[in-house]
Amino acid sequence: MNPFLSRDGVIADDAGVIAHAGNPVSEQRRLESGSAIAPRADRTAIRLTGADRKSWLDSITSQALTTLAPGDSTELLVLDPQGRVEHAAAVVDAGEELWLIVDAGDAAPLVKWLTMMRFRADVQIETPEGVQVIGAMRGGAAADALVDAAVRVGEVPVVWADPWPSVTAGGWQYAEAAEHPGTGYHWIEAVVADAAPLADLPLAGSLAVDALRVAAWRPRWAAEVDEKSIPHESDWLRTAVHLNKGCYRGQETVAKVHNLGHPPRRLALLHLDGSDSVLPEKGDVVYDGDEEAGRITSAVRHHELGPVALAILSRRTPADRELVVVAGEDRIAAAQEVIVPADAGRTADIPRLTRLSRRKQVDPPTVD
Incomplete structure (x- = not known):
């Protein structure tokens, strides 16, 4: 089923996930230009059929799905009652079917829950x-070939277009960057049954895929989610949450943090000192002086930015503080680039009553 693993130079793990095909840096450039495809053995496709598929999924997840039309793409989160992220899925409306594309480690738990x-x-x-999932960047011959090879439901190809380039309807962006790096992240993933027509296209592995994702500040379930994650801290309200839809599990926490509070943690991009050629791993601790400030969620070598990482930091960590990442025996200096600011949230315009003790003292009028 996978004609790519036998290619010269391909390095893959036991699960068939291709790390690279010989040169991760060149693969990033080819992927970015739209001339390469990326087989995603770390992604799994799930198919939903039945008359209630959209209204039912709408009622139990964070996204508004009932207005989707054939060919539309979006993404959703499944939250626990306290608003913490349990599952995440890309969604493709294929007409008579609804397809979800999820990280492989989340597929069986999500199917069980659904x-x-x-x-x-x-x-x-x-x-x-x-079937298998294969990714590419829009705008090149590789993406066109991928769409042609995708499974079809009637005339609709099962191809997910990542909504990350813009804030979706009902969403909200916390990042305050003048130009969000995600605006150029035109990623697609197709469900393919016969990959033979794609066998001769240039390949990119997971190292290249993750490098472009991290540079776009794009969160992922397999990387940025832990047992405490809420969508606000990774700026996931941007595309995976509809703030104006009906009730669903975890919705109260989503609304409360967004309108009245602040997420306790925040996602940041760390620019790492690359002088020792050491790259941290997921879970490595980030320190602010002697105090633990957070943990690495993804670390990559980007072809332009150099060594960078996404990290979930405490909201209390000052945005201008130089940090240190401890990776085994190595200490790596890191400079922050703020993604989610510390004051994210508290968007409700609620009048604040002046406390009685703080009211200006007014002298009584004098009487002649």
Whole structure:
């Protein structure tokens, strides 16, 4: 099923995830230009059928789905009752079917949860065999070939266009960058049954895919999510949460933090000192002086930015502070680039009543 693993120079793990095909830096450039494809053995496709598929999924997740039209793409989160992220999925409306594309480690747990939540809804959930997920950047011949090779439901190709380049309807962006790096991140993923027509295209591995993702400040379930994650701290309200839809599990926390509070942690891009050629790993601790400030979630070598990482930091960590990442025996200096600011949230325009003790003292009028 996977004609790519036998290519010369391909390095893959036991699960078939290709790390690189000989030169990760060149692969980034080819991927960015739209001339390479990236087989995603670390991604899994799930198919939903049945008359209630959209209204049912809308009612239990963070995204508004009932208005999707054939060919539309979006993404959703499944939250626990306290608003913490449990699952994340890309969504493609394929007409008579709804397809989800998820990180492979989340596929079985998500299918189990969806099955438990089905009750009497007319929905069928399956993980089709004999298909794989392949990614590319829009705007080149590789993406065109990928769309042509995609599974079709009627005339609709099962191709997910990542919504990250802009804030989606009902979403909200916390990042205050004048030009968000995600605006140029035109990533697509296709569900493919026969990859043979793509076998001769240039390949890019997961190292190249992650480098472009990190540079775009794009969160991912397999990397940025832990047991405490809420969508606000990774700026995931931007594309995965509809703030004006009806109720769903975790919605109260989403609204409360966004309108009245601040997320306790914040996503930042760290520019790492590359003089020792050491790259941290997911989970490595970030220090502000002697105090733990957070942890690395993704670390990559970008072809232009050099060694960079995404990290989840405490909101209390000053944005201008030089940090240190401890990677084994190595200490790596890191400079912050703010993604989610410390004052994110508290968007509700609620009048603040002046406390009685702080009211200006007014002398009583004099009487002649």
